[in-house]
Amino acid sequence: MKKILLILAIMFSSVLSAQDVYTQKNTESHDAEAERITKEYNKQLSLDANQFVLFEKKIEEFLIKRAKIEKRYTAKDKLDMLYRMQARETIEMKNILTRPQLKIYRLVKSEIQPIAVVEEK
Numbered sequence: 001m002k003k004i005l006l007i008l009a010i011m012f013s014s015v016l017s018a019q020d021v022y023t024q025k026n027t028e029s030h031d032a033e034a035e036r037i038t039k040e041y042n043k044q045l046s047l048d049a050n051q052f053v054l055f056e057k058k059i060e061e062f063l064i065k066r067a068k069i070e071k072r073y074t075a076k077d078k079l080d081m082l083y084r085m086q087a088r089e090t091i092e093m094k095n096i097l098t099r100p101q102l103k104i105y106r107l108v109k110s111e112i113q114p115i116a117v118v119e120e121k
Contacts (some may be wrong), residue, residue, distance in 0.1 A: 005067045006080070008106075030060050030063045030064055030067070033060075033062065034057075034059040034060035034063055036114065037059050037063075037112060038055050040112045041105065041108070041112060042055075044104050045104055045105060046101075047101075051097065053067055054096045055096050058085075058089070058092060058093065058096060062085060062088075062089045065085055067087060069082055069083075069085060079116060081114065082115045082116065083115055086113070086114040086115055090106065090109065093105055
């Protein structure tokens with residue numbers, strides 16, 4: 001009986017923690033951009049095969065969220081939302097990266113994934 005309850009609990013918790021990327025609408029451009037960004041990070045982080053896949057899916061998930069924020073918000077609200085979203089992304093990367101990798105990730109993130117690009121005139 002305990003085994004059955006344990007199996008049910010594991011199955012239920014895995015359904016609840018399913019990644020957002022599967023329920024969100026993604027596009028070919030999100031896939032390509034996630035792959036490009038992951039390859040850029042991989043130059044610095046030396047991800048193993050499993051980490052590469054998980055990292056790419058996490059990046060894709062947040063690219064979709066970013067697109068929604070950029071579509072719905074403007075000016076300061078948009079920057080605030082993007083800042084919070086990037087902070088959340090960094091927190092979630094703790095589940096994928098080792099501590100040394102996470103330290104490097106935090107250092108290079110602003111170069112690879114800036115919150116916003118200011119164009120000079």
